[in-house]
Amino acid sequence: MVSTLAVPGSYPTVRDALEVAPDGAIVTLAAGTYRERLELDRRDLTLRALGEVIVDASELDGPALAITGGRVDVEGVSFTSGDYPAVVVTGGRLTLRKCELQAGFGAGLQAADGATVEASEVRVLRAQYGFVFSDAGGTVESSEVRGISDDGVIVRLGADPVLRGTTVAECGYRGIYIYQSSRPVIERCDVSGAGDAGIVVAHGSAPRIVETRVHETIGPGIVVGPGCTATIERCRVEQTGEPSVHIDPTATATVDLTGSGGLSKAGAHDDADVERLLSELDSMIGLAGVKGEVRALIDEIQVNEWRRSAGLSVGAVSHHLIFTGAPGTGKTTVARIYGQLLKALGVLPNGQFREVSRRDLVGQYIGHTAEKATSVFEDAMGGVLFIDEAYTLARAGGTAADFGQEAIDTLVKLMEDHRDQVAVIVAGYTREMADFLDANSGLASRFAKTLEFENYGADELVMIADRIARNDDYIFAAGLPTALHAYFSGLERDRNFGNAREARKLLEGMRKAQSGRLRAMGRMPSRDDLRTLMVDDLRTATRTGP
Known part of the structure; x- marks a missing residue:
């Protein structure tokens, strides 16, 4: 059975609960601000917020959350630090869901030494850097990095994270910096408002950038440096410094800014x-x-x-x-x-x-x-x-x-x-x-x-019926448009009124009525007979008249 420890119900501080929590336990945090630092060494735990929860270490020496090894899941908690990263994970596995990270100096989240980070709906709204991956991996999905003083995302030392559906905006320097032989995948992201280039690839790195938009950057949109290998597929680069995409002559890069099914090059007007x-x-x-x-x-x-x-x-x-x-x-x-x-x-x-x-x-x-x-x-x-x-x-x-x-x-x-x-x-x-x-x-x-x-009027419904009929090789006999107008004028315009659907439904009924009429003629109908809808067909379809 999973142990659940409540803070502050059974324990006055989060650290008190963590000290006694067995592996596999769930620690629930009631709404409030907890002015403490959390350090987890090779633990297997879940931290879950029950309301708006802030772990505030802005006046303390160290990250708000520091993890070494183990496996930790965190949901709905905001972490704030002062002159340190908000969250540091060294080795092990960290899962963050619906969290907010802020740091005065340092990264919102720093992952290193083989760590795996699974982040979804995480917002880094104030920090020197947003996410920093050093020899680490995992996935950052549906997240946001905004208002960063330096680089929005750093991927280095062979790191291979996947960034998917994530916004990187309003960074003082580069949006995403990839270097030191890293191999990230950047998929369906939006990078904008960088003080320099949007995405920079350097030092032998080999990223794959797919269906990503880079725009409104002071420097170039995408830069691939010497000796790098990059795949840029179905991306859109616009409103950037010149050149919008720069590939060093010694780099190997596949660039597709107009691919089918992806994002096209801006300005492709027809x-x-x-x-x-x-x-x-x-x-x-x-x-x-x-x-x-x-x-x-x-x-x-x-x-x-x-x-x-x-x-x-x-x-x-x-x-x-x-x-x-x-x-x-x-x-x-x-x-x-x-x-x-x-x-x-x-x-x-x-x-x-x-x-x-x-x-x-x-x-x-x-x-x-x-x-x-x-x-x-x-x-x-x-x-x-x-x-x-x-x-x-x-x-x-x-x-x-x-x-x-x-x-x-x-x-x-x-x-x-x-x-x-x-x-x-x-x-x-x-x-x-x-x-x-x-x-x-x-x-x-x-x-x-x-x-x-707005609802269609009777005149418009007659025109719609006539257009539908002509598209199906039918014509209206003399007097039918007037009869249709009278019929549509008598329909109540309540919430069950189907507008054009009423016209289509009526024509279906009239065609069935025509079929019965033609079969009863006792002879092979002519081409005009087969095409013509009559007032009698309307009467039969609506069960009105003699």
């Missing part, structure tokens, strides 16, 4: 495709307000590109949108066109469209939802993630163990970390979507705009 897609949008029936909003968004993207080319400042722009309105009003179609427009403008690399609902995002046990939501999000990278009936994520459905909120919280963080790599569109009924936005304090701010899709 003006003809933009105009084609805008014409396709204009050809949709109704939706005047929506069309105007989409055009305004496209205009803003174009003007920002002109400003960037002129050397003027450009603010951060979110491509995430909210679509509100009843079903059948064209939300999915507009979302597809919007994604293709972003691709044609060079904003997104592929414009692929991934439509999901609650069941694709929400798991059935603790930890499963974050995994599912992250996987779905990563699959949509480079294109549009369309979440239909998104408001259902904020409903517990009458059950105590509902993980919809976890899905929302996961999406909020991913949307911010990867706002330039994906467009998230959430859709649903107007009133319910307002409740959805209240589910997380940062959710509404992630979206650039709300587009309201």
Whole structure:
């Protein structure tokens, strides 16, 4: 049976609990600030926060957490140090989940001597360095390094960690520095705001950099030094110092900045495709307000590109949108066109469209939802993630163990970390979507705009029905458009009203009615007979009239 020790319930300090905890024990920390240092030598323990927990060693001599060997899991704890690293792990294995690290002088986390670090959703927000790996490995995933005075991430002495889905921003010197024969993998990361170069490879190192964006750096985006071997696949490098990518003549490097399915080179505009897609949008029936909003968004993207080319400042722009309105009003179609427009403008690399609902995002046990939501999000990278009936994520459905909120919280963080790599569109009924936005304090701010899709009027539904029919090689007989208008005008516009779906459903019924009518003719129908839908077919389909 696993031993659980509570602090401060049974023990006044964390160190008191650690001294007596057997291997395999769980030490739970009640919310509060613990002004002490934790030192673990070859221990097998779990530290778990029950609320907001800070281990503050800023006035003490040494790291807030020092681990030598063993196996330690930490969840939900913030570590703060003064003139030392916040966390030091030498050998052994450390797992950090949902932790925050701060250090006045030194690294947020320093791993050495064969240590393995598994970090997920870890934030280093103030330190001399963010993560430092020296002859160490592991994985840093869905994490953030921001506001660092020197290098954001250092990988040295043959270290081979994997950095995945992590943001490195606002560092005083380099974003990521790889040297001394190290072999890291940097995958789907975002590196920006470096005071020098974004990523530097030196001293015989051999990294693999995949689907990573490097932007807004004072120095070059990526530098590969003498004698190094680097693989740079499907990356995007923009708004950096010159040159954007520098490869030393003695280095061996494979560089792909435009790979299919990855991140494309900035500025790859296709003006003809933009105009084609805008014409396709204009050809949709109704939706005047929506069309105007989409055009305004496209205009803003174009003007920002002109400003960037002129050397003027450009603010951060979110491509995430909210679509509100009843079903059948064209939300999915507009979302597809919007994604293709972003691709044609060079904003997104592929414009692929991934439509999901609650069941694709929400798991059935603790930890499963974050995994599912992250996987779905990563699959949509480079294109549009369309979440239909998104408001259902904020409903517990009458059950105590509902993980919809976890899905929302996961999406909020991913949307911010990867706002330039994906467009998230959430859709649903107007009133319910307002409740959805209240589910997380940062959710509404992630979206650039709300587009309201209004119900179609009778005139528009007749036009939609006519277009659907013509696409299927049917025509309307005289008098049928007028009869259709009367029918659509009589439909109640409640929340069950399906808009274009009503027109499609009605045509299905009319085609069935036509089939019965033609079979009863007693002769082979002509080509015109096979194509023509009549008022009688409408009456049969709707069971109205004599």
